[in-house]
Amino acid sequence: MPSSVMSTIIPAGGHGNPAPIAVSAVGLRKSYGDKTVLDGVDLRIPAGSVFALLGPNGAGKTTAVKILSTLISADGGQVQVAGHDLATSPDKVRAAIGVTGQFSAVDGLITGEENMLLMADLHHLSKREGRRVTAELLERFDLVDAAKKPAQSYSGGMKRRLDIAMTLVGNPRIIFLDEPTTGLDPRSRHNMWQIVRDLVTGGVTVFLTTQYLEEADQLADHIAVLNNGRIAAEGTADELKRLIPGGHVRLRFSDPSAYQSAASALRDATRDDEALALQIPNDGSQRELRSILDWLDSAGIEADELTVHTPDLDDVFFALTAAGAPDPTRQPNQTGQTGQPKETVR
Incomplete structure (x- = not known):
């Protein structure tokens, strides 16, 4: 090519x-x-x-x-x-x-405008074009008021x-x-x-x-x-987050009978009998979340709170760059940490 x-x-x-x-x-x-x-x-x-x-x-x-x-x-x-x-x-x-x-x-010893004009000279712009581009960019970046001040005074x-x-x-x-x-x-x-x-x-x-x-x-x-x-x-950020295990959906109930019905049907869920809450493994995808909501509707069970827990980029970063992290040519999803709550649906 x-x-x-x-x-x-x-x-x-x-x-x-x-x-x-x-x-x-x-x-x-x-x-x-x-x-x-x-x-x-x-x-x-x-x-x-x-x-x-x-x-x-x-x-x-x-x-x-x-x-x-x-x-x-x-x-x-x-x-x-x-x-x-x-x-x-x-x-x-x-x-x-x-x-x-x-x-x-x-260059902190010259003004912001002079820095811009110097750059225009380096790009072989004519003086007229250099001043036009400089004025346009100083306005675009909200630097007009500071243009005549030495750059070393800038934040x-x-x-x-x-x-x-x-x-x-x-x-x-x-x-x-x-x-x-x-x-x-x-x-x-x-x-x-x-x-x-x-x-x-x-x-x-x-x-x-x-x-x-x-x-x-x-x-x-x-x-x-x-x-x-x-x-x-x-x-994408979402794709990377799904590489790390620990994602789940947490269902919380106020009605003990609804909680018991859901717990009996969702056998893969982790129970918290004191909080009347269930934790269901889930990758946080729209498809899997919809399947849980559809199941609750079809079973006539109403959860008071649904919380999606997904690993964040911190979890991804630590899992992939920690000492002893998996070889990057292998599947990097054998390590990680449980994510924090990201979204709550009531």
Whole structure:
């Protein structure tokens, strides 16, 4: 396939238009001396989506970003970014991407506006176009009032917004955000999440690395967990949560006779006679939840409270990255912790 043509995938079921692939990696490898950092990593990221790469410190997340953004070379594997071969067309890859690292690229000694104009010069924009783009992005990121102030006076959240605004000067199709909310307060972190959502709405693909599991749960269309240089598991947040056992539905009753009837019929349920509650193993899927509700209706039994307990991404992360975790090439669902209540239906 020519490097200028983006590969595609057909959505499940074969319906709809093919989704272009923004980033594709097969067998990505990188070592430093005798330390293997990436050991045959495969990635396939659709355009216009948020992909989150999770992993403990030292798992290789930043190394993967540096390779995909042409900052360092891989030891092996085939990579295409924005339809261009990373090995043969690195300049075309660089023209299509933007990168915001863990540490801000903002120069604190000059103003926010001057940082933006400097970036415009680096992208060889004319002075008129550079000023137009700068004014537009400063307004978009709510930095107009601070534009003439030295960037060193900015808060952490403002510096992060300026950093991403600088990244957007070149109008990239793919943005790599390497732990973009590290050190931010909760309000600034939520503001950054909205920025990411707005970018994707505009057609940008976001490759996100993060240690904040809630961040991945909130933003990512697809998540991969990197551990010991390999992808331990990947899928949507809900798919990953279903890998970990411990999901169940809890039925609570106020009528002892209804409780006894349900307990007699649901023999797989764990009883709590004192609380008049039953715990039924369940993966939290809509299909299985509906089957329980349909059974209650058909039996004429009314539960006072139905609570769905599902493992969360914390459970998934700990199960897949803990010492002694299963080999990622095997089914990673033999370990885990019981999740906490996520939803209550009354």
